[in-house]
Amino acid sequence: MKNLNPKSVTWVLSLCTCAVITACGGSDSPAINAPSLQVLSSKPEFVSGGDALIDIALPPVHETLSAKLNGADVSALFKVDPLRPGHLLGRLTGLSTGDNTLTVNVGGPDSKLVLTNYPISGPILSGPQISPYNCQTEAFLLPDGTLLGKASDVKCSVSTKVQYLYQSTAGGALKPLPSTTSLPGDVATTTTTAGATVPFVVRVETGSMNRGIYQNAILHDPTKDAAPSPTTPPKGWNRKLIAVHGTGCAGGWYIQGAAMGVSPYTGTNLKRLGEGYAVFTNTLNHPTNSCNATVAGETTMMGKEHFIETFGVPTYTVSVGTSGGAYTSLQVGDAFPGLFDGVYIDATFPDALAIAMSAMDGKLLNRYLTGNNNSAITDAQMVKVSGHKSARAWYDLAVQSGRTDPVSGRTETIPVAGSFGGAYAAGLFNAAVPASQRWNASTNPTGARATVFDVNRNVFGVDASGYGLRPFDNVGVQYGLAQLNDGTLSKDQFLDLNEKIGGYDRDGNYTSSRTIGDAGAIARAYQSGLMLGGNGGLASIPVFDTSNFYDEDNFYHYQWFHFAVRERLRKVNGDVSNHVMWRGGVSFADLFGVVTPGRTERAAVSAKSSADGWAAFVQWIDAYTADTSTKTQKDKVIVNKPAQAVDGCFTQSTTPQFLAETQTPATSGAAGSCNAIYPTWTYPRAQAGASIAADKLKCQLKPIQTKDYNVTFTTAEMARLSAIFAGGVCDWSKNGVGQSSMVPYASFGPSPVNLVFDVTKP
Structure with missing residues (x-):
């Protein structure tokens, strides 16, 4: 779904179409119109877990609210939205599997909204869940060092656990919070990007979802803050959300995963938490656990839904990822438009x-x-x-x-x-x-x-x-x-x-004969986006691609994969004005501890690229999501693009300099300073006449x-x-056989919405 800016006065009701019927009063009484209804946590046809966050926009003239879910009165669940006058927020619970009807009126005609709910264990649109499947909850380590425990069923379900960690004034890794009623004397404070200074205490929630293990992390002081809810979000949250993805692919099947690909509360994510961002992920967003972008997208959709129901609507959501996390960010961002408002990636591939x-x-x-x-x-x-x-x-x-x-x-x-x-x-x-x-x-x-x-x-x-x-x-x-x-x-x-x-x-x-693909x-x-198309969500959000790793000799993370993404976007959208590419960084020899000339300089390039790239990316996201004009989203992205968000590369130096230059896939013999430093090679079919896009199966x-x-x-x-x-x-000048546009939110069952294929049917 498209995130809503809570500070904005206007918004687009893009998730559902509600019939608004105007009531006609007498000549001496004003008309009472039907309220407008919107699902904030998901698309109404893809609700999961029996919960949904609903927004009611009240008409100028209204009487007492009457809200009924499947005939039962739920009016008391709706509270005044503290950020938007004239709006009520309510988290509906106990939805039945299948269709549920919400009926609302405020003294005039009814507004109705149908919510189609699926079990929290999934699936919604990824098709029959893979079998066999091995639960690993008993091996999953919780933040306090204990284990998550045995699953209660074959869907790998577990009870949700909330634990608190804190940053000590001595620094280092987060430590378990001894008590939720008083803070330890060595707790550090942090000032967020929103200007709030709060104790550096992190709430980590762990549970099961779509047969994976999910976690979300956010600053929250349990000794002073109210319990998190959409109307009482944590004071330390800057209203911005980050989805993180893991790496790899080989071996990523038939398991739940005993660990996240990237922890939401360590490393770079710990820094982001201190800045006020919230972070969420799932073991199925780690391709080494599940090399299935359709399941990853469905899981991300469900994870974001649950986050919104728990904490409220973020100003924006961005996705970050390296290698397998890069292609997961791209594929989910494209095939599930609106889930992400931007992607920030490195060691990029278009897809597995x-x-x-x-x-x-x-x-x-x-x-x-x-x-x-x-x-x-x-x-x-x-x-x-x-x-x-x-x-x-x-x-x-x-x-x-x-x-x-x-x-x-x-x-x-x-x-x-x-x-x-x-x-x-x-x-x-x-x-x-x-x-x-x-x-x-x-x-x-x-x-x-x-x-x-x-x-x-x-x-x-x-x-x-x-x-x-x-x-x-x-x-x-x-x-x-x-x-x-x-x-x-x-x-x-x-x-x-x-x-x-x-x-x-x-x-x-x-x-001996060549292979004929099915x-x-x-x-x-x-259609599914397993072959990245670029015509979906990626067409109108910032895509910030950093090399961070540059090594054309080892470990198959080569530059041409970055350019394959760019060329696919260009082919389907006509331009790549929303795509920025930075080149330069460490080699894989550096990562594996091999001492080679230039290692110090490459490390300096990687550090500067990471710091400056994130700063430019966030400035870009902040600017375009705050634009309340009537421009299209793509135009907002382009108009609000900061000066530093341009193509370029870094010189190899202990004090790297950024060279602003349009990036092209070329060897060192081609023109351009960046190609001299970071030449690009290709792949077998490019030598057979195919384009760098590698998009024809x-x-x-x-x-x-x-x-x-x-x-x-x-x-x-x-x-x-x-x-x-x-x-x-x-004939490489023509589209490939069967090549077509990606179908947004393509379903492979059980949802009938956008159903592309059902493997269970002949």
Whole structure:
């Protein structure tokens, strides 16, 4: 939902359409109109947990309020909104599963609002919940060092726990608050961005939601503040909310998660809490627990709803994330418009598919080089075909294809020496998944399969065996086309590579023929936003992308992924004026403790980028969300963009300087100071003619045309080329097969609203 600015005099009733009927009084009495109703905590069709925060806007003339929920009087639940005269706030509780009707009048005609409620255990729109599923509440550590305890049911439900921590005047990590009736003598104070000076005491709430474990954290002094509610929010809250996401993906299936990906009350988030921000997250917002962006979006929607019902409506909500948290921020922000008012990301990928698809191409290239190489292609030549800077960079991405391979224990020839990305890991499971649950083609063919396709089966669909369908397709891809045209590959090398490149079957085994992706899975990857589209929420909110990590040799977090996001936004929205990119930061060698030249300078760049980037981002969000004009949201974002929120990079120095310069994907030989410092390489399909957007899962085909080649094929060579590409070659100038816009709030069941696909139906 679109956040409301409590200080604003005007607002948009965007979440529901209420029939407002005007009552006609006599000539000597003023008319009493029907009140306007709005759900503040969620969309009315996506209520969860039996609760909803409702706003009643009273007409100028009104009498006593009468509010009934499913016929029962709930008038006493509504209180005067302290921030908006003429409005009442009420948290409805006890909603039944399914449709509930709220009827309100103030002496005139009724206003009615239907709220469709779903259990707090989910699902709402992510489809049938994945099975098997392993609860981990007994291993989850609470803020005071105790464990959350045993789940009460198969939905991993637990009792909600609220604990208090405080910052000592001695600094360091937060400490458990000894008492909620008096503060310890060493409690520190903090001054928030709103100017409030309060004890640095943090309320942490932990509970279960959507089968995950949620937490929210906020400044709250239990010794003086009223119990939190939408009408009595904590004095230390600056009315701003941050959603945080974890990292990774491989192994992120069939578990609840025994820990958050990012704690809401340590590290950078501790600093944000001291500034007055509130923070919320869930174990299912950590891709290493759940590599499923649809579930992550649904969970975020439910988590924000619960936060609003507990504390009130934030002025705005932003999302932050690194790596897997970056693509989760982007995908949730796009597919669930209105949940976020901005995203602040680093180590960026557009989505998990971008990693998996490119890695599968990279592994095919490695397989050819080490097993089918009859044309004497060298390592150096294949590096060029891969698009990467070095063999190490190519291998590190190819290794990530393990997340697409269900065969546990399978080995590959991909070198790992010197790699921070680790060895190839097929069929990777978290240790919490019992061996008896794991798929094996011979001994347990109905078991759980450890792939990004199977964990997203509700979107991709399943085959007759119940295995997740696959959107990977390499029909018509001319691997090494750029290298043929620039002379790096001979004609025979190009033909032999494309003749023998092959593909994969549904179990990740190599095939001599190329892979034909499932048409339905491909179409739904776009509709769901699993392939980031950019046409949803991201079209009209600030997207602030910092590198923070720059390493084109290791760990597959390469610059081209950042530019893939930008190019997708440009293609669907016509411009990228709401997207800012900063480059520069530490390498992965630095993170792994390897001492290399320039380490101190890179650390300085990372620190300055993080501090200055957040400051510019927050200034931007503050400015545009305070704009009460009639401009469109996109126009507000652009008009209120601060001067420092521009593209650029940092010099490598202990005192880094910011170079304002439009960022482009280019190698060091291209013009521009930033490209000289931070060059960018690409990926295999870019060398085959695809764009940096990497947004076509399956290309449309065109007839072979001699003008596309800088070489002249003999009659025999042309016959060979025609046999390799019997159906034609990729036409990258056209949209991909099945490529379409993302469907906002796409449903895969049980909600019938925006229903795209139901995996349970033929």
